[in-house]
Amino acid sequence: MDDSQIIDLYWQRSEDAITETDRKYGPYCRKIAMNVLRNEPDSEECVNDAYLGVWNAIPPQKPTIFSAFIGRITRNIALHRWQKNRAAKRGGGDTALLLSELEDCLAAPGSPEDTLESRAIGSSISRFLDELPREHRIIFVRRYWYADQIEEIAEKMGLTVSKVTSVLFRLRKKLRAHFEKEGISI
Amino acid sequence: MNTFRLLEGIGEIDDRFLLEAEDFASSPHRHPFPRKILLRAVSAAACLAITLTGGLLYLRTTQIKQDSTQDSVAEANNAAPDLRQAVPDNSAGMEKQQEAALYSAETAADMPLYEVDGLFYEQQADPAILKQTGLPDTIDEMEVGEPVLTLEGGGTICLYKPMEDAAAVRVLQSENAEPVFLLCTETDSPRSLVELYGLDSAEKVTSIAVRYSNGTETELDEKTCTLAAEALCGIAAEQPDHNAETDSMLVVTMRNGLTFTLTYSKAESLLQNFSAAYPIGENLQKLLEIK
Numbered sequence: 349m350d351d352s353q354i355i356d357l358y359w360q361r362s363e364d365a366i367t368e369t370d371r372k373y374g375p376y377c378r379k380i381a382m383n384v385l386r387n388e389p390d391s392e393e394c395v396n397d398a399y400l401g402v403w404n405a406i407p408p409q410k411p412t413i414f415s416a417f418i419g420r421i422t423r424n425i426a427l428h429r430w431q432k433n434r435a436a437k438r439g440g441g442d443t444a445l446l447l448s449e450l451e452d453c454l455a456a457p458g459s460p461e462d463t464l465e466s467r468a469i470g471s472s473i474s475r476f477l478d479e480l481p482r483e484h485r486i487i488f489v490r491r492y493w494y495a496d497q498i499e500e501i502a503e504k505m506g507l508t509v510s511k512v513t514s515v516l517f518r519l520r521k522k523l524r525a526h527f528e529k530e531g532i533s534i
Numbered sequence: 535m536n537t538f539r540l541l542e543g544i545g546e547i548d549d550r551f552l553l554e555a556e557d558f559a560s561s562p563h564r565h566p567f568p569r570k571i572l573l574r575a576v577s578a579a580a581c582l583a584i585t586l587t588g589g590l591l592y593l594r595t596t597q598i599k600q601d602s603t604q605d606s607v608a609e610a611n612n613a614a615p616d617l618r619q620a621v622p623d624n625s626a627g628m629e630k631q632q633e634a635a636l637y638s639a640e641t642a643a644d645m646p647l648y649e650v651d652g653l654f655y656e657q658q659a660d661p662a663i664l665k666q667t668g669l670p671d672t673i674d675e676m677e678v679g680e681p682v683l684t685l686e687g688g689g690t691i692c693l694y695k696p697m698e699d700a701a702a703v704r705v706l707q708s709e710n711a712e713p714v715f716l717l718c719t720e721t722d723s724p725r726s727l728v729e730l731y732g733l734d735s736a737e738k739v740t741s742i743a744v745r746y747s748n749g750t751e752t753e754l755d756e757k758t759c760t761l762a763a764e765a766l767c768g769i770a771a772e773q774p775d776h777n778a779e780t781d782s783m784l785v786v787t788m789r790n791g792l793t794f795t796l797t798y799s800k801a802e803s804l805l806q807n808f809s810a811a812y813p814i815g816e817n818l819q820k821l822l823e824i825k
Contacts, residue, residue, distance in 0.1 A: 415556060416549035423545050431538065444773050447537040451774070466539065470546025477551050489555040492544045504558070510649055517647060517654060517720055 351414035358406035366399050373415065377422040383495035384426035384443050385433070394429050398422040423493070446495060449516065453523040469532070476526045480519070487512055488519050650683050650691060652722035653701055658715045668793040669703070673713040678705050691716060697790050699732030701725075724771035724810030731786075731794055736763035738789050744798075744822060745783040758821050765818040771810035778802040778811070784822065798822060 349368050357365035377398055381391035401421045411417035430443045477485050483505065490496040490504075491512075502512045527533070648655045658664060661671045679693030682704065689708040694715070697703045702718040718730065727733040742762050743753040754762055766786070778799035787793045796805040796812070803819055805812040814822070 413549040413553060416552040419552060420545055424542070427538075427541060427545070443541070444775065446541060450537045450540050453540060466542045467546045469540065469543025470548075473544055473546075474548045474551065477547060482554070485551060486555050486558050489547070489551050490558075492541070493547065493552065494555065513722055514647060514649065514654070 355406060355410060355414060358403065359410075366403065369399060369402065369418065373418050376415065377418060380419055380422045380494060381426040383497075384423065384430050387433075390429055390433070391426070394426045395422060397425050401425065443495065446492060449520060450492065453520050453527065472527065472530050472532055473523070475530075476523055484515055484519060487515050491516055648683070648685070648691060648706070648716060650704065651701075653718045653725070654720040654722075655691070655704055655716035656719050657706060658717045663717075664715060666793065667703075667717065668787065668791040669715055673705055673715065675713070678707055678713050681707075697732070697788075697792050699734075700730065700788075700790075700792050701732075702730045702794070703792065719808060721809040724773055726771045726810070727766055727769060727812070730807075730809060731788065731792060732790075733763075733767055733786075733788070736760050736767060739763035739766075739786060740789050741787045743785040743787075745785055745795075747780075747782065751785070754821070762818060762821045765815065765821070766805075766812075769805070769812040769814065769818075771812060774806050774809070774811045775799075775802060775804060778804055778806065782822075 349372065351372075354365060354368045354372065357368060374395065377395045378391055381394040381398075382388070385391050385394065398418060398421045402418055405417075405421070409417075427443065434444075477488065480488070487501055487505065490501045491498065498512050498516070499509055501507075502509045505512070507515075646657065658667075664671060673694070677695045679695040679698055681690040681692045683691040685691065689706060692705045692707050692713075694700075694703050694705045704716040704718075705713045706716050707713045721730075732738065739759065741753055742759045743751050745751045753759075763786075779801060780797040781800045782798045784796040784798055784805060785793060786796065794807065796807050798805055800819075800823075802811075803814050805814055
């Protein structure tokens with residue numbers, strides 16, 4: 349079933365919409381949730397919450413790229429679940445590692461704080477990604493959006509783990525410079 | 535300062551980037567072999583083919599001994615272009631050399647980055663930063679220690695003799711240039727204070743000061759310093775927690791002059807640096823609370 353048909357099912361309020369979503373995007377959503385949480389029961393619950401989120405969002409929304417739409421909802425739910433878990437007990441999942449890596453992109457302590465909505469930050473990062481070579485862009489997105497492990501990215505791209513680590517290191521530094529250039533302090 | 539907000543922000547990037555990365559992930563491996571290896575294999579095969587063809591022709595046209603054919607093969611191989619410019623000391627060194635070359639071969643606008651055993655180094659010549667780290671502005675040739683890595687594009691990463699056991703400090707020795715300091719700015723995994731700074735004994739510490747957010751600094755008395763240094767020696771290294779709030783900084787000065795800082799989060803009972811979080815026990819926490 350193609351995405352537009354699945355979206356039509358949501359608009360018709362047919363429960364088959366969930367079944368078809370799970371059939372087509374279940375593994376994709378589970379991988380995103382697992383990458384963030386590294387916990388199967390939590391990931392499963394997170395995916396179910398994502399389906400509910402999609403059910404509540406369509407209608408009125410009519411996403412043009414359904415995979416990105418559901419992936420984004422899953423990721424957001426997984427991140428907030430991770431944060432909740434972390435508040436209860438430190439550690440768990442690879443998200444702590446991602447956060448520590450991304451520290452490089454933040455301005456130095458003491459910089460003026462600008463409150464920016466996530467969307468504004470996203471737009472700025474999109475502009476940053478636009479200027480990167482395709483390979484670097486994919487490495488960045490696979491690591492920080494999909495939370496893929498570095499070894500997995502290296503294998504997929506036919507690069508060494510050290511090379512991917514090095515590219516990510518440089519990209520974080522570049523992103524920091526990009527934020528500074530755009531006057532963004534997160 | 536909130537990395538979590540940044541991670542949320544990354545979640546809002548344009549859909550097209552997700553599609554691009556999705557397409558990539560669902561497609562078969564683009565390079566079943568890393569491009570460099572493939573290139574070398576192709577070059578080697580081409581050289582071998584040329585050598586064999588030459589050797590066969592030679593054998594057919596002249597009645598020569600088998601050992602002289604082997605010589606010609608060796609000669610042809612020697613004449614073949616070598617993709618590696620520098621000669622590694624051993625096979626393990628060769629691997630390292632190639633890795634390091636990958637990092638230093640980026641665009642000139644980027645700061646060169648070198649990796650040695652999972653520690654990433656950047657050149658540092660800023661006198662203020664060097665001073666803070668307890669390093670001199672210039673390096674005497676006599677202070678350059680054993681080489682640890684030969685770089686493909688020329689140059690060698692060496693130990694810095696006065697601080698040989700501190701992996702966080704290395705020297706870049708290049709031809710026709712003054713040696714410069716390389717300071718570790720990132721690691722591939724959490725590293726202990728022993729690995730980074732050679733802090734394996736309290737005797738190596740001369741002073742520990744606590745620097746507060748208001749700029750004031752208190753140096754621990756001798757007894758407290760020794761106790762704190764002993765506690766630091768055996769401390770475990772974990773993944774850094776950059777969401778932890780920083781209450782103060784710990785400035786540790788070693789007998790060899792090396793000075794490093796650790797941030798201190800009272801709520802999380804953690805000391806941290808760029809590489810790791812070091813969970814501290816109640817005793818050390820009490821010592822650090824002394825004003």
